[in-house]
Amino acid sequence: MTTGKTVLQRKLLPVLDFMLHDWLKVEELTSRNRFEEHSRETFDELLNAASEVAANKFEPAYRLSDEQEPYMADGEVVTPKESHLAFEAYRDLGILAASHDVEFGGMHLPRAVDLASRIIFAASGHNLVPAMLTDANASLLVEHGTETQKRVFAVPELAFRWTGTMCLSESQAGSSLADITTSAVPDGAGHESDPLGPRYRITGNKMWISGGEYDLTENIIHLVLAKIPHEDGTVDPSTKGISLFIVPKVLVDEESRLLERNDVTLVSLNHKLGHRGTPNAALTFGDGTHTPRGSRGAIGYLVGSPGDGLRQMFHMMNAARIEIGVAASSLGMAGFATALDYAKDRRQGRPRAATGKDSSQPQVPIIEHADVKRMLLAQKAYAEGGTALALYAARLLDDQSTGSPAEAERASVLLEILTPIVKSWPSEWCLEANSLAIQVLGGAGYTRDWPVEMYWRDQRLNMIHEGTHGIQALDLLGRKVRMDAGAHLGALGVEVRGTIDAAKRIGLRAEADALSGAWDELLVTTVQAWSTGDPAEALVNATPYLQGFGHVVAAWIHLDLAVAATHSDHSEAPGRIAAMKYFFAYELPRIGAWLGVVARREALCRDVNPDSL
Amino acid sequence: MTTGKTVLQRKLLPVLDFMLHDWLKVEELTSRNRFEEHSRETFDELLNAASEVAANKFEPAYRLSDEQEPYMADGEVVTPKESHLAFEAYRDLGILAASHDVEFGGMHLPRAVDLASRIIFAASGHNLVPAMLTDANASLLVEHGTETQKRVFAVPELAFRWTGTMCLSESQAGSSLADITTSAVPDGAGHESDPLGPRYRITGNKMWISGGEYDLTENIIHLVLAKIPHEDGTVDPSTKGISLFIVPKVLVDEESRLLERNDVTLVSLNHKLGHRGTPNAALTFGDGTHTPRGSRGAIGYLVGSPGDGLRQMFHMMNAARIEIGVAASSLGMAGFATALDYAKDRRQGRPRAATGKDSSQPQVPIIEHADVKRMLLAQKAYAEGGTALALYAARLLDDQSTGSPAEAERASVLLEILTPIVKSWPSEWCLEANSLAIQVLGGAGYTRDWPVEMYWRDQRLNMIHEGTHGIQALDLLGRKVRMDAGAHLGALGVEVRGTIDAAKRIGLRAEADALSGAWDELLVTTVQAWSTGDPAEALVNATPYLQGFGHVVAAWIHLDLAVAATHSDHSEAPGRIAAMKYFFAYELPRIGAWLGVVARREALCRDVNPDSL
Incomplete structure (x- = not known):
């Protein structure tokens, strides 16, 4: 891929390049029949084209779409001209149907690359929400509709005409x-x-x-x-x-x-x-x-x-939940790119010397300050971790549809258990990332002269729509970890153990041991939560469980990325190691506080009298 | 106090009543010369009057002041009519000078009661920021100005004419x-x-x-x-x-x-x-x-x-930092009151019975759901904990100015070490409280039809102005805990131990032990951070230290409140116990993750190459 023409695109493209190629090896997918027309070149060309349109049409329209809210006139809704231009540019690119069959206007693009393109768009401007919903809607019809329904409704939707x-x-x-x-x-x-x-x-x-x-x-x-x-x-x-x-x-x-x-x-x-x-x-x-x-x-x-409505709708809902993870991570990346660029440019303060501060020296870029680097590393770990998680899920969608029967089965099982995390983890932590982006910019970040406050506001929706955080938590602890006698949890464990072993082989022993301990703690906690078999006891603390589970999954993803980075001379490889080190030092130790209440089935939040609140 | 005429005032007044009277015993202050004209009745009358004006003039103007931003016209700034009415009502109440001497238009009100009145106003509408700054400004002149400067400038400011x-x-x-x-x-x-x-x-x-x-x-x-x-x-x-x-x-x-x-x-x-x-x-x-x-x-x-400018300005700055704690806690209370009222009213879903959900039963108020109660308890612990912390600091200000020499010295020392926490802890955690208020309201909370999104936006400033979070952290770990060979930390320890002993006496042994362990962990961490004597090693993790320190202080405040509640038949007493139980179960265990990096002087954030970010 090329380097992108804006601060945001310059940050995004190398990150996606590392994740797709050095980590997820998407090029290997081209050996499968469905993707045989593709190559690394076609993937890169598509992402570069997406980046070009995102930089030219979406980034400039983003703040404007925030300021000029759509309004009602004669029962219709009027949107600003720039929204129309962005919408049309996206339609002209013909990219919405990219992952679909040719008969639906598609080009058999792997979902991993498809969602990477959406990360580019979603980070550059949120007009994409209708596109995501349109794809999810059409995909449901492709799955459950009649031939006529597919042709009449899904085809124009995927062409983004409707x-x-x-x-x-x-x-x-x-x-x-x-x-x-x-x-x-x-x-x-x-x-x-x-x-x-x-x-x-x-x-x-x-x-x-x-x-x-x-x-x-x-x-x-x-x-x-x-x-x-x-x-x-x-x-x-x-x-x-x-x-x-x-x-x-x-x-x-x-x-x-x-x-x-x-x-x-x-x-x-x-x-x-x-x-x-x-x-x-x-x-x-x-x-x-x-x-x-x-x-x-x-x-x-x-x-x-x-009577089959909800089951069918869940097809759309599950796709939408992964897209929320994409959207949340994208906003995290947008805020991180802004804060990183600002921190390299803005001069303020001086490093503390052994003899105190020497005010005759020039001020330094704030990225020299340890606390600013801490806030940037946290954003990197949240935003790039979320991005990796979403792309990993997309890669599973490819295995689910085009892998061998064994690969497809493995992918389905992993998607079942990971979807609540893919939806919730980036929604929660990229909100924190966006807040930290504001903090890095200080007073400037609090003004509407900079986009970070907008990212933070937009991000806040992601913990609410397509199933709230609490709903995801009930889905995870109430259903997913219990399905097939824990088989889904076991399947995830196989992946985690694989990463632990690989990390040990290349000398990342401390992190491998930490992840191993965290995974065991998660399993034991799961058993303890359900040890009485009573949902009213197990599920009181479903949300802290979701949070602890999410951080363990994120640690695993970061360690797996670091393993890939160790074998890579990619420009992003040092960053992968840094983000992983940060996550294991500052983030993974948080899980004890969340999992502790789950393990002992802390009943306070169930039993407390509402009148005492 | 009476019960207040709006949802917000009905929530606020009893909380303040418990804290001022059952906990801080402000009535005892009336035995001091400066406060001898006062009584519990005068305190209550003043707070009731504040609540009345806040409900009538501030609450209705809040959203409007958000929507109709002041604008420039001919070099002047135009504000909406409602802001003028709120401003005038506040001026007419003559309450800004309340804690000052009679010669400045004051009424010798204790600062604890004075700041309680500000909590009422700040929770009801943020037009109060100019008032806080005006008081801080005038107070600086009263402290450092000439007699003429006090008379010419401070007096009209305290009358809120200027x-x-x-x-x-x-x-x-x-x-x-x-x-x-x-x-x-x-x-x-x-x-x-x-x-x-x-x-x-x-x-x-x-x-x-x-x-x-x-x-x-x-x-x-x-x-x-x-x-x-x-x-x-x-x-x-x-x-x-x-x-x-x-x-x-x-x-x-x-x-x-x-x-x-x-x-x-x-x-x-x-x-x-x-x-x-x-x-x-x-x-x-x-x-x-x-x-x-x-x-x-x-x-x-x-x-x-x-050359004495910064030292004098810090007089104003320290007052302003306590006022930020007040403002942050107030917004936390406003969001909590809204979310609590909504949760009691909004019906959605059904409790899970042993036989599954019975959809023929009516839906229940969402406050029946454990996860909603968890989110409300968290808000209660953050917002009411912050409020208590701010009032505690205000009570120290009273001791500092009117206590015996020993009391004044103790208060000064405690204020030195607590000010960074009073400023930072409510700013960080009442932001989380406001986010949880949005979450309780779900999609409704994301709309501007409800005030919770506005509270969250307003709150975000508090981690930035009057010294950022990072600045507070350097002040705490770099200066305050080291002053006079740790004497300030020792003085705080005396207070914490006193609460631990009192808690043990009334049977709150588990929490007393948990706080005791947490306090020891904090002390050991402080020693370890400075064990090499090198600021470049000690201060890398100043912000996680601030966070850990803040949670230990909050746990102490909650336990001390619970001790007071145990001896009280106040309507708020059960809530104090519930908030304390929540804090010890869900919040205090978080400190390990923050303090761990401080104790081992984790150097990642200092040493990481900015190019790898």
């Missing part, structure tokens, strides 16, 4: 999807034989819909969770009653041609702390604002079978 | 004050006999000046650091060359009557992440925009002796 959303939450049902009340009733005679899928009329209200409405695209494909009432009018109160529907903003024919407006109406836009460039909407389905085909109710097409 | 600033930073000199270039030259013949103080002409640029310019007051009294050149035109390059000057925006006569404009000119306003209601300005002194008394240069009056 965008996609996920419509899950309702005001009374955020994380608790069983409680949704949006309903779907069959749309008259012959509804079951509509070529676009069984046709229903959808009625209800949905909220927190990123890209729910804007002027950036000619159609928006909503994937909507709703319940089909029984014949007696009642609904299944559990998640088993949830079905999934394609609800286009504008109805289309079998050739994807636009017809009349569907009954999907914008209610309001949220005014947010960050991500201000991405409109987040509340929508009403079927309130009668429009009367498609002469009657009320938004027209929706069933995907898969009734 | 406000005050501190002008330290220049673009090339932020934390490094030795490098300031603002100069002060004698203002002609007879300059030394001006009744307002030796008169100089000031020339230079200053930045980061909160309240540097606005339309809320008829005059602004700037305290400006500048250097007086030697006769050969050179200046002392060290901090010993710094002198302090009173530079009023509008010149005044000996009766505080306004005369002509001084040559102080607004250059620009900062556009900030938070604290948007408080204009933060860059000012130019002596650029010739105005020509007071016919010639160029801003007129300034020397305070104290030449």
Whole structure:
């Protein structure tokens, strides 16, 4: 890869280059049939092209999209000109479908390289959220839709002519999807034989819909969770009653041609702390604002079978969770690049000599100060660690789809257990990285003259959306580590042990021993948490468990990167060693405080009387 | 005290009541001469009056001051009407001078009660920053100014007719004050006999000046650091060359009557992440925009002796650092009150029964979920712990000024060592508290419909201004713990041991032992950090030391509060026990990771090559 034309791109590209090639060996993927048209050159060309567009179109539009929030006018959402230009540049690059099949406009790009390109875009400007959601939406249809649904809806989405959303939450049902009340009733005679899928009329209200409405695209494909009432009018109160529907903003024919407006109406836009460039909407389905085909109710097409909605949506959700890890790491990298550049340039203070400070000497760049280096190393460990973790997950997605049966099985198992970490760890620690970037810049970092405060605001969403931190924790400790009698945890252990052994062989014995001890502590803690078999005892401290688990995984990733760096003359290799050393010295020792409460099933947070809070 | 009329005031007042009366026994102060006019009733009346004004004038103006940023027009700064109303209400309450002598408009209020009133205001809206700075400014003049300077400048400031600033930073000199270039030259013949103080002409640029310019007051009294050149035109390059000057925006006569404009000119306003209601300005002194008394240069009056500027300014700075602890804790309380109220109201999800979730049951308030209680307990421990720490420091200020010689000496010593913690600990952990408040509210917390995102943005400044986290850390480990051969640390140890003994007596043995062990670990770490006597080794990890020290101090404060709660039937007593239990279970165990690197003088952050970052 070339070196990139901005401070951010110059920092990003070598990091991605080391991780993809020296660590994940993505070039080896080209020996598989699906990727045989590719080579290291095609990968690098694509990332360089992405970097060029990101530097030219996304970086300049980022602050502007924060300042000029989208607004409502006549039921439409108006976005600034620069957002349109960034959107169009991304569409013209044709990169959204890159990892998909040729029939969907794809180019069989490995997911590892695909997500590396997204890191470049996401670090350069967050207009990409609709793109991520559109890909996740289309990917769900590719997986679960009919041939017609794929052709009519997924193809235009992957060409980024249309965008996609996920419509899950309702005001009374955020994380608790069983409680949704949006309903779907069959749309008259012959509804079951509509070529676009069984046709229903959808009625209800949905909220927190990123890209729910804007002027950036000619159609928006909503994937909507709703319940089909029984014949007696009642609904299944559990998640088993949830079905999934394609609800286009504008109805289309079998050739994807636009017809009349569907009954999907914008209610309001949220005014947010960050991500201000991405409109987040509340929508009403079927309130009668429009009367498609002469009657009320938004027209929706069933995907898969009734009652299968949540399972299918989780296909999209799991993809989205990895993308959150990508987005969080990207913002971490953006803040780190800014802080590092500032610290090399800004002069302030003098090193402490044995005789005290000599104020006749010139001031030094603040990167000379140990505490500034500490804050930069922490950012490096969080942001580059998160980036590595996300790329590792992407590499597993490639093995899952194109590896041997054994490789695919291993990848699936590792993805199951790692997804909560890939989502949560970068979300939590790259927020800290962005805060440290502000701190390195000091007062300047607190002003809107610099982007670091914006990164920090945008980052704050990542611990909330696509399943909060607490939800990830319950998924990990309540489900994932217990699946198949702990087989997933065991599979992860095989990988961790492999890294420990490799580290020992090249002389990184102290870190190998530290990771070995940490892994054992994690296993013992897991056993102790579940030793009474009572979820009410085990799960009280699910979040501290998630945090401890995350730091152990990050230590493993950093050590594995350092092993690769030891064999490499890449310009990034010394940095990999430095970040690993920092992580083992300053971060891994934190796990005791988190895992301790889990191991002893500390019940305070369950038993405390709310009245005493 | 009464219970307060808003969610915030209802939460705040009982907490302050417990801390002031059941813990700090402020009523006992009324036996001292200075406070003899006071009683528990006068204290409570004052806090109730503060709460009333805060609820009526400050809370409603808070969001508005965030949205309608002050702007420049014709060299002046325009603020919204609501800011004027809040400002005037505060002025009319006459509370700024409360702790001062009668001759300065004061009412001899103990500082502990005075700062409790500021907590109420600061939690309710941050327009108070100018008030805090004005008090600190006037207090410096009361300490170091001439009788005329006190009467002419400090009295109108304490009446809040005028406000005050501190002008330290220049673009090339932020934390490094030795490098300031603002100069002060004698203002002609007879300059030394001006009744307002030796008169100089000031020339230079200053930045980061909160309240540097606005339309809320008829005059602004700037305290400006500048250097007086030697006769050969050179200046002392060290901090010993710094002198302090009173530079009023509008010149005044000996009766505080306004005369002509001084040559102080607004250059620009900062556009900030938070604290948007408080204009933060860059000012130019002596650029010739105005020509007071016919010639160029801003007129300034020397305070104290030449070269004594930094020492005097530190009087203001130390007061300001305690006020930062107050401000940080206040925002922590505001976020906690919001999150607690939301959690009691918002219904989502169901408790996990042995048989799984029963979706036919109604959803429960989210405060029923253990992880939500964990997030609330953490906020409680951070925000109420910070509040207690700030009030403890205020109580020491009372002992320092009105206690017996032994009490005053003890208080001075404890204030020296605790000030870096009072400033830094709430700044760091109430930021985390505000982040957790967002997390409890979920997506709602990410919108500007709720105040928690604003608290979080405003809070972020506190780790930066009035000496960054890193500066506090160097002050603590580099100076305070070493002063008088560790006497300050020893004095704090006496207090900690006293709490440990008291806790043991009432059966809190496990926590007493944990604190005892933590205190020993802190002492040993301090010794190990300095065991080579080399600052370049000891201070590499000053910030982790500050963090570990802060958590030990917070554990001590929480245990001491719990001891008081054990003897109390106050409604807040159960909460004190719960917060203490949380802190010892979840927080105190963190110190090992921070102190470990300090104890072994981990050199990574000093030695790492900046090129590998």
